[in-house]
Amino acid sequence: MSKHLTSLPEWKALAAHAAELKNVHLRELFAKDSSRGTKFTAEAAGLYLDYSKNRITEETVKLLIALAEASQLKARTEAMFTGEKINITENRAVLHVALRAPKTEKILVDGEDVVPEVHAVLEKMAGFAEKVRSGAWLGYTGKRIKNIVNIGIGGSDLGPVMAYEALKHYSNRDLTFRFVSNVDGTDFAEAVHDLNAEETLFLVASKTFTTLETMTNAHSARTWALATLKQTEAIASHFVAISTNEKEVAKFGIDTQNMFGFWDWVGGRYSMDSAIGLSTMLAIGPNNFRELLDGFHDMDVHFRTTPIEKNLPALLGLLSVWYTEFFDAQTVAILPYDQYLKRFPAYLQQLTMESNGKHVTLEGKTVDYQTGPIYWGEPGTNGQHSFYQLIHQGTRLIPCDFIGFSKTLNPLGNHHDLLMANVFAQTEALAFGKTAEEVKAEGVADALVPHKVFEGNRPSNTILAEKLTPRLLGSLVALYEHAVFTQGVIWQIDSFDQWGVELGKVLASRIIKEIASDTELKHDSSTNNLITRYKSKK
Numbered sequence: 001m002s003k004h005l006t007s008l009p010e011w012k013a014l015a016a017h018a019a020e021l022k023n024v025h026l027r028e029l030f031a032k033d034s035s036r037g038t039k040f041t042a043e044a045a046g047l048y049l050d051y052s053k054n055r056i057t058e059e060t061v062k063l064l065i066a067l068a069e070a071s072q073l074k075a076r077t078e079a080m081f082t083g084e085k086i087n088i089t090e091n092r093a094v095l096h097v098a099l100r101a102p103k104t105e106k107i108l109v110d111g112e113d114v115v116p117e118v119h120a121v122l123e124k125m126a127g128f129a130e131k132v133r134s135g136a137w138l139g140y141t142g143k144r145i146k147n148i149v150n151i152g153i154g155g156s157d158l159g160p161v162m163a164y165e166a167l168k169h170y171s172n173r174d175l176t177f178r179f180v181s182n183v184d185g186t187d188f189a190e191a192v193h194d195l196n197a198e199e200t201l202f203l204v205a206s207k208t209f210t211t212l213e214t215m216t217n218a219h220s221a222r223t224w225a226l227a228t229l230k231q232t233e234a235i236a237s238h239f240v241a242i243s244t245n246e247k248e249v250a251k252f253g254i255d256t257q258n259m260f261g262f263w264d265w266v267g268g269r270y271s272m273d274s275a276i277g278l279s280t281m282l283a284i285g286p287n288n289f290r291e292l293l294d295g296f297h298d299m300d301v302h303f304r305t306t307p308i309e310k311n312l313p314a315l316l317g318l319l320s321v322w323y324t325e326f327f328d329a330q331t332v333a334i335l336p337y338d339q340y341l342k343r344f345p346a347y348l349q350q351l352t353m354e355s356n357g358k359h360v361t362l363e364g365k366t367v368d369y370q371t372g373p374i375y376w377g378e379p380g381t382n383g384q385h386s387f388y389q390l391i392h393q394g395t396r397l398i399p400c401d402f403i404g405f406s407k408t409l410n411p412l413g414n415h416h417d418l419l420m421a422n423v424f425a426q427t428e429a430l431a432f433g434k435t436a437e438e439v440k441a442e443g444v445a446d447a448l449v450p451h452k453v454f455e456g457n458r459p460s461n462t463i464l465a466e467k468l469t470p471r472l473l474g475s476l477v478a479l480y481e482h483a484v485f486t487q488g489v490i491w492q493i494d495s496f497d498q499w500g501v502e503l504g505k506v507l508a509s510r511i512i513k514e515i516a517s518d519t520e521l522k523h524d525s526s527t528n529n530l531i532t533r534y535k536s537k538k
C-alpha cells in the first residue's frame with residue numbers, strides 16, 4: 001500500500017521550499033550563479049535539455065529527487081520494464097518498451113518471452129512494406145498502389161499522423177498518405193475524393209477492432225472501394241488490418257493473412273512503434289523505421305539506467321509535478337520550432353492527458369492534489385503571433401517546452417537562423433522579462449509603462465537536438481512517454497487505463513438507437529430537447 005502523497009515528509013519539504021521560492025525571480029537566480037545555464041542541463045539519446053530557466057535551485061532538484069525516491073520511481077520503472085502488470089485496473093503489463101527491444105533481449109509476460117513475437121511482426125511488416133513500396137503488391141485490377149489511407153482513431157491515428165508528418169522528409173513521395181479518424185463523414189469523403197480505388201490501399205488500424213469511428217469509416221471505405229472494384233474478393237488486395245483482435249478482423253472480411261498483430265500489453269497511445277506504425281514504415285521504409293525504434297530504445301536505456309539528476313524523462317516529469325502542485329500551473333505548452341513537428345502537440349495531448357487525467361489513486365482513493373496538466377501547443381513561430389501574449393503578460397503561469405534543431409532539413413536562405421533566434425529570444429523574454437525601469441529608460445510615456453512591462457519569471461525547458469531524424473523522433477517520443485510515467489508514479493495513479501472515455505461511448509450508442517427510432521427519450525430535459533430538435537430538423 002502506498003503512503004498518502006501529501007503526508008510524505010518529502011512532499012511537505014517541497015511545499016515549504018516552494019513557498020520560499022515563490023518570490024524569487026529567475027533574474028536573481030541567474031545573477032547569483034553564472035554557471036546556471038550549463039549546470040541545469042542533461043543530455044541523452046541525441047537530446048540536450050536545458051532546464052535552467054525553471055524556478056528551481058539545486059535544493060529544489062534535491063527535494064524533487066527525494067520525492068521520486070520516496071515514490072519508488074526506480075522500482076516502479078523496473079516493474080514496467082520487466083513486464084509486471086502495473087496497469088492494475090486492466091490487469092495488464094505495460095510493455096511498449098518491448099516493441100523496441102533488440103532481438104537479444106528477453107522480456108517475459110506470463111512466463112513467455114515476447115521479444116521474438118515483436119520481431120516476427122516487424123519482419124512481416126517489412127516484407128509487406130517492401131512489396132508495396134517496390135510496386136510488387138498490386139491492386140485487384142493489376143494497378144500499382146499509389147495511395148495509402150490509414151483508418152484509425154486516438155492512438156491508432158495520432159501517432160501515425162504525427163510520425164508521417166514529422167518524417168515526411170524521409171518519405172516515399174510517390175505514395176500519397178491520408179489519415180481518416182473522425183466519424184464525421186466529411187473526414188472520409190475528403191480523404192478519398194481524388195483517389196482511385198484501384199490504386200488505394202486501406203490500413204484499418206484498431207487495437208480492439210470494435211471502435212465505432214474506425215469501424216464506421218472502414219465499412220464506408222469498403223463500400224467506396226467496391227463501387228469501383230465490384231468483386232468482394234478485391235478486398236484482400238486493398239485492405240489490411242492492424243489489430244489485436246483476429247476474430248473481429250475476420251468478421252469484417254479482411255483476410256487474417258493480411259493482418260498485423262500486436263498485444264494487450266501495448267496501450268493505444270503507446271502503440272505508434274507497434275504494427276500501428278505500418279503507415280510510418282510504408283512512408284519511410286523498414287530501415288528508417290528500425291532507426292526510429294532504435295531512438296526509442298536509446299531513451300529507454302537512458303531512462304532505466306541513469307540516476308535521476310541526469311535523467312531527462314525523470315527531470316521533465318518532476319518539473320511538471322513541481323509546477324502543477326506548488327505553482328497552480330494548469331497547463332504545459334509544447335512549442336516545437338520545426339514545421340515537421342506540427343502534429344506533435346496533438347499527439348502529446350493523448351499521451352499525457354489520457355494517461356494522467358485521473359482523479360483516484362491506484363488504490364481507488366480520491367486524490368487531494370492535482371494530477372495531469374493540460375497539454376497544448378502549436379509549432380513556432382506561429383504561436384508567437386497568437387497565444388504567446390498570454391504566456392508573456394497574462395495572469396497564469398504556463399510552463400513551456402521549446403523544441404529546436406541545430407540543422408534544418410530544408411536549408412533556405414537564413415530561415416533557420418531566424419527560426420532558432422526566436423526560440424532563444426522567447427525563452428529569454430519569458431525568464432527575464434522587462435522591468436518598469438527598463439521600459440521607462442526607453443522613453444515610454446508613464447501611462448504606457450505598465451502595459452509594456454514583462455514580469456518575466458516564466459519557466460521553460462529548451463530541448464535542442466542536431467537534426468530531426470527517425471532515430472531522434474523515437475528518442476523524443478520516448479522522452480515524453482517516460483516523463484508521463486514519472487508523473488504517474490509520483491501521483492500514484494494508473495497511467496495506463498482510460499475509463500474516462502467509456503461513459504460517452506455508452507450514452508452515444510443509446511442515443512444512436514433513439515435517433516433511428518421513435519422510442520420515448522428518457523434523458524434530462526436539455527438532452528431530450530436537443531435530440532428532439534435535431535431529429536425534427538435533420
Ligand code: F6P
Pocket residue numbers: 153154155156205206207208209210211214268269354498501
Ligand atoms: O479513446 C479511447 C481509446 O480506447 C484510446 O485509448 C485508443 O487509442 C482509441 O480509443 C482507439 O482504440 P482502438 O485502437 O481500439 O480502435
